Amino acid sequence: MNQTAPATFAEIRGLLSDLPGPDLKAGGAATAREALLTKPPGALGRLEELAHWLAAWQGRHPPRVERPYVAVFAGNHGIAARGVSAYPADVTKQMVRNFIDGGAAVNQLSALAEADLRVYELALDEPTRDFTQAPAMEEEDCARAIAYGMMAVEAGIDLLCLGEMGIGNTTSAAAICLALFGGAAADWAGRGTGIDDARLSRKTALIEAAVAKHRPAMTDPLEVLRCLGGFELAAILGAILAARLARSPVVLDGYACGAAAALVHALDGHGLDHCVVAHKSVEPGHARLLERIGQRPLLDLDMRLGEASGAVLAIPLLKAACACHSGMATFAEAGVSGPA
Amino acid sequence: MNQTAPATFAEIRGLLSDLPGPDLKAGGAATAREALLTKPPGALGRLEELAHWLAAWQGRHPPRVERPYVAVFAGNHGIAARGVSAYPADVTKQMVRNFIDGGAAVNQLSALAEADLRVYELALDEPTRDFTQAPAMEEEDCARAIAYGMMAVEAGIDLLCLGEMGIGNTTSAAAICLALFGGAAADWAGRGTGIDDARLSRKTALIEAAVAKHRPAMTDPLEVLRCLGGFELAAILGAILAARLARSPVVLDGYACGAAAALVHALDGHGLDHCVVAHKSVEPGHARLLERIGQRPLLDLDMRLGEASGAVLAIPLLKAACACHSGMATFAEAGVSGPA
Numbered sequence: 001m002n003q004t005a006p007a008t009f010a011e012i013r014g015l016l017s018d019l020p021g022p023d024l025k026a027g028g029a030a031t032a033r034e035a036l037l038t039k040p041p042g043a044l045g046r047l048e049e050l051a052h053w054l055a056a057w058q059g060r061h062p063p064r065v066e067r068p069y070v071a072v073f074a075g076n077h078g079i080a081a082r083g084v085s086a087y088p089a090d091v092t093k094q095m096v097r098n099f100i101d102g103g104a105a106v107n108q109l110s111a112l113a114e115a116d117l118r119v120y121e122l123a124l125d126e127p128t129r130d131f132t133q134a135p136a137m138e139e140e141d142c143a144r145a146i147a148y149g150m151m152a153v154e155a156g157i158d159l160l161c162l163g164e165m166g167i168g169n170t171t172s173a174a175a176i177c178l179a180l181f182g183g184a185a186a187d188w189a190g191r192g193t194g195i196d197d198a199r200l201s202r203k204t205a206l207i208e209a210a211v212a213k214h215r216p217a218m219t220d221p222l223e224v225l226r227c228l229g230g231f232e233l234a235a236i237l238g239a240i241l242a243a244r245l246a247r248s249p250v251v252l253d254g255y256a257c258g259a260a261a262a263l264v265h266a267l268d269g270h271g272l273d274h275c276v277v278a279h280k281s282v283e284p285g286h287a288r289l290l291e292r293i294g295q296r297p298l299l300d301l302d303m304r305l306g307e308a309s310g311a312v313l314a315i316p317l318l319k320a321a322c323a324c325h326s327g328m329a330t331f332a333e334a335g336v337s338g339p340a
Numbered sequence: 341m342n343q344t345a346p347a348t349f350a351e352i353r354g355l356l357s358d359l360p361g362p363d364l365k366a367g368g369a370a371t372a373r374e375a376l377l378t379k380p381p382g383a384l385g386r387l388e389e390l391a392h393w394l395a396a397w398q399g400r401h402p403p404r405v406e407r408p409y410v411a412v413f414a415g416n417h418g419i420a421a422r423g424v425s426a427y428p429a430d431v432t433k434q435m436v437r438n439f440i441d442g443g444a445a446v447n448q449l450s451a452l453a454e455a456d457l458r459v460y461e462l463a464l465d466e467p468t469r470d471f472t473q474a475p476a477m478e479e480e481d482c483a484r485a486i487a488y489g490m491m492a493v494e495a496g497i498d499l500l501c502l503g504e505m506g507i508g509n510t511t512s513a514a515a516i517c518l519a520l521f522g523g524a525a526a527d528w529a530g531r532g533t534g535i536d537d538a539r540l541s542r543k544t545a546l547i548e549a550a551v552a553k554h555r556p557a558m559t560d561p562l563e564v565l566r567c568l569g570g571f572e573l574a575a576i577l578g579a580i581l582a583a584r585l586a587r588s589p590v591v592l593d594g595y596a597c598g599a600a601a602a603l604v605h606a607l608d609g610h611g612l613d614h615c616v617v618a619h620k621s622v623e624p625g626h627a628r629l630l631e632r633i634g635q636r637p638l639l640d641l642d643m644r645l646g647e648a649s650g651a652v653l654a655i656p657l658l659k660a661a662c663a664c665h666s667g668m669a670t671f672a673e674a675g676v677s678g679p680a
Contacts, residue, residue, distance in 0.1 A: 038438055038443060038445075039444075039445055040427070040533040040645070043534075043644050044445060044643055045641045045642030045644065046642050088677055091676060091677050094675060098378055098676055104379075104669070105378075105384060105664045194382070301385045301387060301657070302382075302386050303383065303386075304385065316656035317653070317656075320452055324448045326448075327447070329441070329443025333443065334438040336434040340427055
């Protein structure tokens with residue numbers, strides 16, 4: 001990350017005013033080569049699109065996925081004290097230890113995908129405030145978390161997978177979605193780690209109350225983040241922006257990660273053009289969110305774990321897209337006839 | 341393959357009478373371990389189911405995917421001379437050469453998945469008969485192709501990916517589906533390699549005529565195969581049966597492969613219990629077929645290439661299922677709290 005870390009929302013908005021677009025030359029080289037490869041046009045479907053998209057956002061042809069990087073941001077949420085999760089808030093820190101020790105799902109998936117995994121803790125002993133009572137964060141703390149997320153994006157990462165850990169953060173995600181997209185709280189509240197009907201009712205009511213309370217203060221997406229978000233979600237927003245500036249394509253994980261991404265989309269309708277959504281979560285709000293931000297997930301495997309697990313599971317698909325694009329013979333090379 | 345190669349349909353029916361079931365002990369060990377792993381119950385969705393399914397059909401716990409094998413069967417179809425494909429029939433042989441030379445999509449995908457790929461040619465210079473005029477095959481030739489497919493399944497394969505190459509074979513697949521499932525020919529006919537409206541109309545009419553012509557002769561699924569199928573589809577049917585006998589879980593590719601699998605399902609409603617469907621093809625008949633045989637595909641990436649490409653693309657998902665199942669820490673090992 002070559003940018004100076006932003007310290008205020010005004011500075012973050014400044015970064016947004018100058019987001020780079022895709023490299024049309026590299027993207028064009030990919031589409032030109034595609035037409036020559038030994039298969040019916042379009043027969044590899046989304047693998048073809050992924051290869052072109054990677055070329056355009058890596059700014060090179062052929063595209064390559066050799067240094068995938070996985071960043072998992074962990075934060076704690078004041079709302080967790082209200083009984084919105086099946087697990088106690090201590091589990092955030094315990095799972096961070098599990099990530100470091102190599103025992104979580106994302107560790108196994110990262111090893112398989114030959115991806116570097118790093119976990120970023122955001123003041124786990126200082127949760128955000130219970131957002132039914134007060135804004136979750138002060139602007140300064142929120143901006144610091146965004147800047148921390150930006151720092152995770154080093155030069156030379158050819159694919160960045162983003163994910164989170166934070167007990168209570170699907171409640172935060174649902175509140176963000178309700179604030180951004182409207183509808184009913186029940187449209188956005190889900191069972192998260194697996195809560196029962198009673199907890200789901202409580203969670204839904206808290207989400208509705210929180211959005212109603214902060215409505216006047218939430219003048220733009222960054223204010224939505226400050227009032228309803230969490231440190232790890234702010235960091236993901238920062239990482240998405242930094243990846244755009246560094247021309248690293250991004251793979252987004254599930255619902256909480258998606259809510260952070262939706263904030264970027266609300267700030268700039270093209271702000272997620274360098275991102276692909278790895279999978280559709282079981283959490284029902286996620287499919288609604290993806291529809292609103294115009295993203296079609298790559299996988300739909302009934303997952304709802306977070307911790308970047310879905311994003312990392314998609315890495316082999318992106319590697320496959322590159323392998324086919326680069327390695328396949330052309331019709332001329334292979335002596336294969338074209339259409340009759 | 342320890343079985344004696346069957347030479348008649350009666351001998352093939354004999355094999356079907358004694359198909360082994362899943363190993364309930366290995367499957368049970370998988371579900372027992374699953375409950376201990378550091379994630380909310382069910383949070384890895386279909387990855388969990390895949391791990392249990394692999395354990396049950398490999399007959400061991402933990403399941404492993406270390407020796408995946410890809411078998412691509414190639415055959416030629418008399419119906420191809422009727423202009424049902426965008427490509428000339430010569431392309432079957434040319435693509436087999438491309439597979440051997442390493443230039444096709446499935447080569448790149450197999451290399452990435454560290455899978456052994458082998459291509460099986462079935463008398464490419466002797467296509468099946470045009471099935472609008474006569475049964476595609478004699479019983480003897482059809483049984484020989486089934487036996488040839490069975491021979492592809494060696495001992496010790498821990499995952500078998502099946503696919504095909506054969507210009508004209510989506511016409512054959514559609515005819516098989518119309519014969520098995522009914523409906524209209526238009527429900528099962530698709531654009532295959534990418535045919536235009538005029539060719540699609542011709543293809544649809546030929547499928548309808550063929551099924552009408554052979555209706556009285558098609559007394560059971562093997563007769564459907566003989567009248568409307570192709571050598572590579574017969575071989576896939578054989579490979580599915582041999583894998584069941586050898587306790588190798590199978591990954592099925594797209595529409596043509598699916599039609600061969602549907603014949604197994606018609607012969608025995610549990611005949612595909614050791615198979616998973618890798619992806620949903622663009623070919624519209626494929627989704628209908630999957631519904632009829634009760635299979636939910638793992639991927640939906642708008643692919644329609646065949647040559648086992650979708651099946652091989654799913655290998656990393658199965659490896660991921662094994663990696664999470666075997667490698668994750670338990671709650672006790674990691675010191676992570678359970679539900680509050």
